[in-house]
Amino acid sequence: MAQPDVRELAAQVVHEVRRQGRSLSAALPGAERTIDAAMWPLLRELCYGSLRYAPRLDVWLGLLLTHPLRKRDAWVGDLILVALYELFFLHTPDYAVVSETVRVARGLKQPWAGKLVNAVLRNARRREAELLALAQTDEIARYAHPQWLLAQLREDWPDDWPQICAANNARAPMTLRVNTRRGTVASYLERLATAGVAARKVPTVPTAVMLDKAVDVADLPGFADGDVSVQDAAAQLAAELLDAAPGHRVLDACAAPGGKTAHILERAGHALELSAVEKDAQRMQRVAETLRRLNLDACLVTADLAQLDAWWNGQPFDRILLDAPCSATGVIRRHPDIKSLRRDADIASLSRQQQQLLDVAWRVLAPGGRLVYATCSILRAENALNIRRFLARQPDARESLIDARWGRAESHGRQILPGEDGMDGFYYACLSKQPA
Known part of the structure; x- marks a missing residue:
């Protein structure tokens, strides 16, 4: 049985994301299963690249089409979008891109689509100079971000927003977390060097190692044995700020995919009682798989954090990590x-949800305990403004200032912007509960 064309699959994935609201991580694996693994790198490149530059490609497509596509024909636009990315970013020869994309369109039994694809792609090459000029003069095309997000970034980060956009459009590095109970960062760097993998320490994060070039996890020394995990350096700061010690009762709220859960346990050993709560059963499975590989144990609870009666036994926690659902605007380079x-x-909806979860987590925190609030957002409405509102309505809450060499101090908490020290965009605030 013939395999699907990789461009057809890429357009299908892009269509599912843009028109059906599926995440790339949900849509891509199904497409990969239909083709040989040798074709996966190209499929991933087409999907990730087309979505990374979709705002620019949409501006170009609007110029190239004489009439807007009907809603039911949006799949043709997504097919052309993938082809434009391949033409202008991967520099695949014109004849290959045009002929293969036209063949895909015709294969879907839409004769008009093949003609349109052919005309648009040939027109794109003829008008290349005009398209490239538009990528400098049109703001959406230049920064390859939707207008609403550009406006929000400009408001929150008036001096940094162009650099944020550039970091979002860059490829993220592969960063590792060394399990320091099984070896030092220095010794692991030596193991990587012996394996021919170039890497360096992240100065501001004691457990982090950044690779010069991404590799398959199977090529990482000791990965299967739990010596190391893949985790961005900014995410590794959560366990350090939480500072859970042996004997503590710990809650990891919204725990999936489990990297922070594992790191908390690695730091404190097996001598603490950790409950990991996650409402999505499939995502909880990822937590279980992570802990299994690292030979770590926790109480895994599949439940909605906000529904206390469904999971809480009434015993308060000494430490709580609330890695709240957010816009994920700090990890666009990865997603x-x-x-x-x-x-x-x-954003307003997410902020309300975050405030609700903060209040719920505060109810189960013991007096004298610590709550670390974290998001992978760079929008103040989800971060410092949330903490300001929380402190105003919780009289027994106090903020602990974070004295660190990473990120930048906000009115409340501390913010890392994408790309700073090679890290993802992350926000942290530390809160302590005053004894009655």
């Missing part, structure tokens, strides 16, 4: 589909 999936209206 470019965020540009297509997020909307301006989402």
Whole structure:
């Protein structure tokens, strides 16, 4: 049985993200299973790249089409989008891109689509100079971000927003977390060097190692044995700020995919009682798999954090990590589909959800305990403004200042912007509960 064309699959994945609201991580694996593994790198490149630059490609497509496509024909636009990315970013020869994309369109039994694809792609090459000029003069095309997000970044980060956009459009490095109970960072760097993998320490994060070039996890020394995990350096700061010690009762709220859960346990050994709560059963499975590989144990609870009666036994926690659901605007470089999936209206809704979860987590925190609030967002409405509102309504809450060499101090908490020290965008605030 013939395999699907990789361009057809890429267009299908892009269509599912942009028109059906599926995440790239949900849509891509199914497409990969239909082709040989040798074709996966090209499929991933086409999907990730097309979504990374979708705002620019949409501007170009608007110029190249004489009439807007009907909603039911949006799949043709997504097919052309993938072809434009391949033409202008991967520099695949014109004849290959045009002929193969036209063949895909014709194969879908839409004769008009093949003609349109052929005309648009040939027109794109003829008008290349005009398209490239538009990528400098049109703001959306230049920065390859949706207008609402550009406006929000400019408001929150008036001096930094162009650099944020550039970092979002860059490829993220592969960063590792060394299990320091099984070896030092220095010794692991030596193991990587012996394996021919170039890497360096992240100065501001004691457990982090950044690779010069991404590799398969199977090529990482000791990965299967739990010596190391893949985790961005900014995410590794959560366990350090939480500072859970042997004997503590710990809650990891919204725990999936489990990297922070594992790191908390690695730091404190097996001598603490950790409950990991996650409402999505499939994502909880990832937590279980992570802990299994690292030979770590925790109480895994599949439940909605906000529904206390469904999971809490009434015993308060000494430490709580609330890694709250957020816009993920700090990790766009890893998840470019965020540009297509997020909307301006989402931010206020997410902020309300975050405040609700903060209040719920505060109820189960013991007096004298610590709560670390974290997001992978760079929008103040989800971060410092949330903490300001929380402190105003919780009289027994106090903020602990974070004295660190990473990120920058906010009115409340501390913010890392994408790309700073090679890290993802992350926000942290530390809160302590005053004794009655």
